[in-house]
Amino acid sequence: MGRADERRARQQAMRRAGRRDRKGNKRGIRRFFTWKKILGTVLGLAVVVIGAFIFVYMSVSVPAANADAERQSNVYEYSDGKVLARTGAVNREIVGLDQVPKGVQHTFVALENKTFYQDSGVDLKGTARALLSTVTGHGKQGGSTITQQYVKNYYLNQDQTASRKLKELVISLKVDRNKSKSDILAGYMNTSYYGRNAYGIQAAAQAYYGVDASKLTVNQGAYLAALLQAPSQYDWAVATPTGKKLVTERWNNVLRNMVSMHWLSAQDRAGMKFPVPMKPKPQAGLGGQTGYLVDAADKELEHRLEAQGASASDAQARVAAGGWTITLNIDRKKEAALESAVKHQLTSKLEPKNRPRDADAQAGAASVDPKTGKVLALYGGKDYMTHATSNATREDYQPASTFKPVIFATALENGAQTQDGKPINANTIYDGTSGRPVKGSSIAFAPTNEDGADYGPINVQKAMDDSVNSVFAQMGVDVGMTDVLKTGAKLGMDMKNQQPYPSQTLGTMGASPLQMAGVYATFDNHGKLVTPAVLKSAEHQGAKVSLPSPIGQQVLTRNTADSVTSVLTGVVDQGTGSIVKNKNFQIAGKTGTSDDDVSAWFSGFTPDMVTSVGLFGEAAKAESVDGKKYPQFGHVPLTGTGGLIAQNGRVNGGGYPAQIWGEFMSGADKAHGSAGKFDLDTDQGAAVAPSPSLTTSSSPSTSPSTSPSTSQSVSPPASPSHSEPASPPASSSGDGSGSTPSGDPGDGPSPSNSGLPTGDPGNGNGDPGTGDNQGGGNNGLLNP
Known part of the structure; x- marks a missing residue:
């Protein structure tokens, strides 16, 4: 090829690559995007942005500080508009940085802003990320320096808007230039909200440790620093197990960072233990049930603000700052009726001076309208001023056998089958032999029934009526515990960190009366999710504030929900909950009694109302029971409560909880639906179809059957009576069976007596757990 040919070839290649015309000009989209144009555009935009920032910087001045005098009360109202309470007194005492130990100062810097002493007061990347998140409406805000957080607290507000974030950036730069780092740190520590109505480090030191800020230790300061991210969730006195885990991790991070920054020696760190704070002291004026209602309303509002983009700490600070008018769904008459029922059926019979164990009994209850999701009544405890933890919303006690309907619902929803291929429904026959090892599980589990009762072949309806552990343990394995936990989560239970162990069939996770009221309200509402709304x-x-509808999507088919309701009517008509039976309207419900008699439940509903009642054993002081030591506020057995002496004095779901439920519902539920009957779309269960007749078995089965489920029509052996007493002193144990416990759940109490599973695999025939009965065959069972 000659030189002329080579030149022409190169020109043609250049034309193809650059898409030029014959005059050498670029064609198509290349005409608009050249390196020179792109670079020029970027530089132009940079000049515009810098110019705009300079303009904003010059035009935005440091405003006057927020005045405490401008704080207003929050006004809380019942559903009819009558004022329930007013709150809003400022709990703040400004202290100089010289009154805060140097090590405590460092805890806040180590966690929140390690470059605090070197930076210019802003985190440009974090602020840009927060601005973008705010503008697009995604996620929560973060990335602020201590200076920015101080500016937000002291000069601005907690609103989550792009303009506020931009002002925060500018003012922070100016404040950092005009104030010393010591002044900024002092301002930050004095203006931050720590929960418990405490603003500032001095109020927080008093609220959590009962000391002045000058007396705080480094490990206490680390907890207060860790607390700031989400004061309500991380307050040890009311935190869920997840909340306690998260704040403990943050506390460890504080100390770890301090070691890495040479503010704390590794030897001193090794000797530090987590500083559990003292119980909160409630605000004046919130006595009786008032404080529980206000607390529930505040928490729900905070969660809603979080859902709209606020961080947990900002949401809590906004609510605490005052100026809100908050109306609750609580019905005044029903609230009074619930409190009266608890007093009449339980607290009036307690004599803590004569019977110290009576001081350990804590009752909680929640009532919900299943058609609207409105929370009509809450009972948080005898008095908020003496026991600030709400028993209506606490999630640290096991729901026990009130969880069994969730297993049955999962079976119906998924069309599950027994080990021998039979569909699971109300008439399916299971082997009710006590202590029979479940089949099909990689984790061995052999739960006993109450009093070791052997039922032999028994249908699901009868097993629900009498709360037969061996049947539902096998059903859970047949259905698949992963699916069971998914169903629980769909129904509103907190299933985070829960493992699909067979022992979960016995309700060994934590739950609150409010949560269980929501679960049963969803059954009552024909499978449409009900999220109880205060x-x-x-x-x-x-x-x-925009509030979501409490009534959600269809999470169970109507047939599934109605079938569960139908089966649960049998528990009341002929089973462990028979004490609440009412001739005027149908009732569906389930009793439950947990590990070592630590909690007892009755969750039940009519066509128009759902109420869940829980009774919890909480040590009023450090004590020893049957040779076992319990710390103050630890989970203790209810045995002997109210002077019970028969059948070893055990408390059960068919006793106090059912009696409270019965008195309250008989007066509070006046509508009774259509002639007081459930409108059910099902052909199974006690409400619509009797169980098939079963032939009598002359002797119960005492060994595991070769097949856990059969189609034979035979009758279970005679079982203990499940009638309930008219008053607690004559109450039988369990859920009305008049028996003594034969064992405790495999997921027994943790070393701290929290009553929650830890998920560590057990040994032998027991299931995972860390309680006194870890592993070990029949030492792993809940009473029905």
Whole structure:
């Protein structure tokens, strides 16, 4: 090829690559995007942005500080508009940085802003990320320096808007130039909200440890620093197991960072233990049930603000700052009726001076309208001023056998089958032999029934009526415990960190009466999710907060939900909950009694109302029971409560909880639906179809059957009576069976007596757990 040919070839290649015309000009989209144009555009935008920032910087001045005098009360109202309470007194005492130990100062810097002493007061990357998140409406805000957080607290507000974030950036730069780092750190520590109505480090030191800020230790300061991210969730006195785990991790991070920054020696760190704070002291004026209602309303509003983009700490600070008018769904008459029922059926019979164990009994209850999701009544405890933890919303006690309907619902929803291929429904026959090892599980589990009762072949309806552990343990394995836990989560239970162990069939996770009321309300509402709503409305300075509908999507088919309801009517008509039977309207419900008699439940509903009642054993002081030591506030057995002496004095779901439920519902539920009957779309269960007749078995089976489920029509052996007493002193144990416990759940109490599973695999025939009965065959069972 000659030189002319080579030149022409190169020109053609250049034309193809550059898409030029014959005059050498670029064609198509290349005409608009050249390196020079792109670079020029970027530089132009940079000049515009810098110019705009300079303009904003020059035009935004440091405003006057927020005045405490401008704080307003929050006004809380019942559903009918009558005022329930007013709160909002400022709990703040400004202290100089010289009154805060140097090590405590460092805890806040080590966690929140390690470059605090070197930076210019802003985190440009974090602020840009927060601005983008705010503008697009995604996620929560974060990335602020200590200076920025101080500016937000002291000069601005907790609103999550792009303009506020931009002002925060500018003011932070100016404040960092005009104030010393010591002044900024002192301002930050004095203006931050720590929960418990405590603003500032001095109020927080008093609220959590009962000391002045000058007396705080480094490990206590580390907890207060860790607390700031989410004061309500991380307050040890009311935190869930997840909350306690998270704040402990943050506390460890504080100390780890301090070691890496040479503010704390590794030897001193090794000797530090987590500083559990003292119980909170409630605000004045919130006595009786008032404080529980206000607390429930605040928490629901905070969660809603979080859902709208606020961080947990900002949401809590916004609510605490005052100026809200908050209306609850609580019905005044029903609230009074619930409190009266608890007093009449339980607290009036307790004599803690004569019977110290009576001081350990804590009752909680929640009542919900299944058609609207409104929380009509809550009972948090005898008095908020003496016991600030709400028993209606606490999630640290096991729901026990009230969880069994969730297993049955999962079986119906998934079309599950027994080990020998039979579909699971109300008439399916299972082997009810006590202590029979479950089949099909990689984890050995052999739960005993109450009093070791052997039922032999028994249908699911009868097993639900009498709360037969061996049947539902096998059913859970047949269905698949992963699916069972998924169903629980769909129904509103907190299943985070729960493992699909067979022992979960006995309700060994934590749950609150409010949560269980929501689960049963979803059954009552024909499978449409009910998320109990305390709030009716919330308004701040004329702006209303958008609240989601408490009624959600269809999470169970109507047939599944109605079948569960139908089966649960048998528990009341002929089973462990017979004490609440009412001739005027149908009732569906389930009793439950947990590990070592630590909690007892009755969750039940009519066509128009759902109420869940729990009774919890909480040590009023450090004590020893049957040779076992329990710390103050630890989970202790209810045995002997109210002077019970018969059948070893055990408390059960068919006793106090059912009696409270019966008195309250008989007066509070006046509608009774259509002639007081459930409108059910099902052909199975006690409400619509009797169980098939079974032939009598002359002797119960005492060994595991070769097949856990059969189709034979035979009758279970005579079982203990399940009738309930008219009053607690004559109450039988369990859920009305008049028996003594034969064992405790495989997921027994943790060393701290929290009553929650830890998920560590057990040994032998027991299931995972860390309680006194870890592993070990029949030492792993809940009473029905």
